[in-house]
Amino acid sequence: MTTNNPLLKVDHAGIQFGGLKAVSDINMEINPGELIGLIGPNGAGKTTFFNLLTGVYVPTEGSISLNGGKLNGMPPFKITRKGISRTFQNIRLFGELSVIDNVKVAYHSLAKHSMFSSVFRLPNHFSGEKEMEEKAIEFLKIFNLEGYKDDLAKNLPYGQQRRLEIARALAAYPKLLLLDEPAAGMNPHETKDLMELISFIRERFNLTVILIEHDMSLVMGVCERIYVLDHGQLIAQGTPKEIRNNPKVIEAYLGEEVV
Template identity: 65%
Template sequence: MEPLLKTSNLSKSFGGIKAVQDFNVYINSGELVGLIGPNGAGKTTAFNLLTGVYTPTTGNIEFNGHSLVGMKPYKITKQGIARTFQNIRLFDHLTVIDNVKIAYNYHIKYTLAEAILRVGRYGSEEEVVEKKAMELLEIFNLADKKDELAANLPYGQQRRLEIARALAAQPKLLLLDEPAAGMNPQETHELMEMISWIRKTFDLTILLIEHDMSLVMGICERIYVLEFGKILAQGIPDEIKSNTEVIKAYLGEEV
C-alpha cells in the first residue's frame, strides 16, 4: 500500500543556506510519527514545505497519490492536511467558537450571494457548522469559553483551541508543531493522552514536532531525527533512544 505522505529528495535553500536537504520521509495512513532534532535543524521548515508556505528548491511531495508542489496553502488544506504552529496563531479578536467555525469554510457549499442575502443553503449550513464547532469545543473542554475572545484564554487553552481549529478542517493528516511548548508536566501528560485519543477518534494520521522526549517516546510509532537539515536517523523509539549518533547530536546521555 502506498504511503499517505511521501517526500522525495526534498530540499529548501535560502540563498546559500540549505535549510532542508534530501528530506526523504514517508508516513502511512493511521501512523503517528515524530520529527525531532536540535533547534535550527530544519523541522519547521519541513512543515512549511509540506503545507505550501515554502516552495521546494528541489524534490517532490506526494500526498494521497498527488503532488503538492506549487499548490497554495489553502488548496493543500482542502486536500486534507492541517497544522498547528510553534507560535500559536489564533484569530485573537474573534471568539473561541468563531475561530473553530472559520475552519469549516473549506467545506461549505452555499454561494457568496446566499451568504450576503442569508437565503438558500446559508441558514441550514450555518446551523450544521455551529453544531460541529460546539462538538469540538466540548471535546476540548472549551464549550463554556465559546463567546470569549481567543486572546483572553490562558496559554494551555489556546493550544487546545488551535488543535480544535485544525480538526475543524477535517484533515487526513494533522501536523503538530511543538504542541507541548510552554506546558507543565501535568499539561503535557494530558496533551499526550489527548493526541492519542483524537488520532483514534478522528481516524487521523499525525506528524509531530516536539522537544519533550517523554511525549515523543510515549506516543510515536516511528521517529525521524533531523540535524542540519538532513535526516540523521529514523526508527522506532527504542532504536532512536539507543542510536549513538542521535545521543551525541541531540538526546544527550539520558532519555
Template identity: 70%
Template sequence: MAAQQLLLNVDNVSRVFGGLKAVSDVNMQIQDGELVGLIGPNGAGKTTLFNLLTGVYEPSGGKIHLSGESVGGLRPYQITKRGAARTFQNIRLFGDMTVLENVMVAYHMHARHSLFTSIFRLPGHFKGEAEMREKAVEFLKIFNLDGKKDEIAKNLPYGEQRRLEIARALAARPKLLLLDEPAAGMNPQETVDLMNLIRWIRDEFKITILLIEHDMGLVMGVCERIYVLDHGQIIASGTPEEIRTNPHVIEAYLGQEV
C-alpha cells in the same frame, strides 16, 4: 488487517535560502494512521520542513505527495483542502474572535452553501451557518471548550489556547495533522494530558499525525516512529527505542541521551 496506505511521501525535498540549504534531500514516508515524530536540535530545519509540507514555502527541489497527489508548490489553503492541517509553534489563533468563531472558520472550508447565497443573504446561507455553528459547538465539547465558546480566544489560559488551535485544525477534517511543538510552554501535567489527547485524537478521528517536539518524554511516549533531522538532513529513523540508542542521534544532541 488491511495493509496501510502511503499517505505522505517526501522525495528528496530541499529548500535553499540564498546559498544556505535549510533542508537537504529529505526523504520521508508516512503511512495512513501512523503517529510519527520529527525531532532534532534547534536550527535543524524541522519547522522549515513543516512549512514545505503545508505550502508556506515552495520546495527548491524534490517532490511532495499527499494521498498520491503532488502538493509541492501549492498554496497553504489548497493543501489544507487536500487533507493536511497544522498548528504552529507560536499559537496563531484569531485572538479577537470568539472560541466558537475560531472553529467555524475551519468549517467554512467545507461549507455547502455558495458564495452567491452568502452575498445575497439567501435562506441557504442562514441554514448553512446554523449547521456549521451546531457542528462547531459539538466539536468544542470534545475538547471541553464548549463552556467557553463565547469567550475571546486570546483571553483563554495558555493550555486551552493550545487545545483550541488543535480543535480548529481538526475541524478542517484533515487526513494528516501536523503539530509544531504542541507542548511548548506547558507544565508537566499539561504535557501528560496533551500526550493522552494526541493519542486519543489519532484513534478517535482515524487520522495520521506528524509532530515536532523537543519534549523527549512526550515524543518517546506517544510516537510509533521517529525521524531525526540535523543540519537539514535526516540522520536517523526508527522506533523510539532505536532512536534512543542511536549513536548519531546522541551525538546530534550534544552527547545527551534522548
C-alpha cells in the same frame, strides 16, 4: 492501521535560500494512521520542513505527494483542502474572535453554501451557518472548551489556547495533522493530558499525525516511529527505542561523538 500505500511521500525534498540549504534530501513515507515524531536540535529545519509540506515554501528540490497527488507549487489553502492541516510553534489564534468563531473560520473552507447565498441571505446560508455552529460546538466539546465558546480566544489560559488551536486544525477535517511543538509552555500535568488527547483524536478522527516536539517524554510516549533532523538533513529514523540508543542522535543533542 497501515496500508501498503503511503499517505505522505517525500522524495529527496529540500529547499535552498540563496546559497543556504535549509532542508536537503529528505526522504519519508508516512502510512495512514501512523503517529510520527519529528525531532532534532534547535535550528535543525523541523518547522521549515512543515512549511514545505503545507505550501508556505515551495521545494527547490525533490517532490512531496499526498495520496499519490503531487503538492509541489500548490498554495496553502489548496493543500488544506487536499487534507493537510497544522498548528504552529507560536500560537496563531484570532485573539479578538470568540473561541467558537476561531473553529468556524477553519470549517468555512468546507462550507456548502456559497458567498452568493450569504450576501443575499438565502435559506441555504442559514442552514449552512447552523451546521457550522453545530460542528464547531462538537469540536469544542471534545477539547472541553464548550464552556468558553463565547469568550475571546486571547482570554483563554495558555494550555487551553493550545487545545483550541488543535480543535481549529481538526475542523478542516484533515487526513494528515501536523503539530508543531504543541506542548511548548505547558507544565508536566498539561503535557500528560496532551499525550492522551493526541492519542484520542488520532483514533477518533482516523488521523495520521506528525509531531514536532522537544519534550522527549511526550514523543517517546505516543509516537510509533521517529525521524531525526540535524542541520537540515535526516540523520536517523526508527522506533523510540532505536532512536533513544542511536549514537548519531545522541551526538546531535549532546554535541559530542559517542564512543
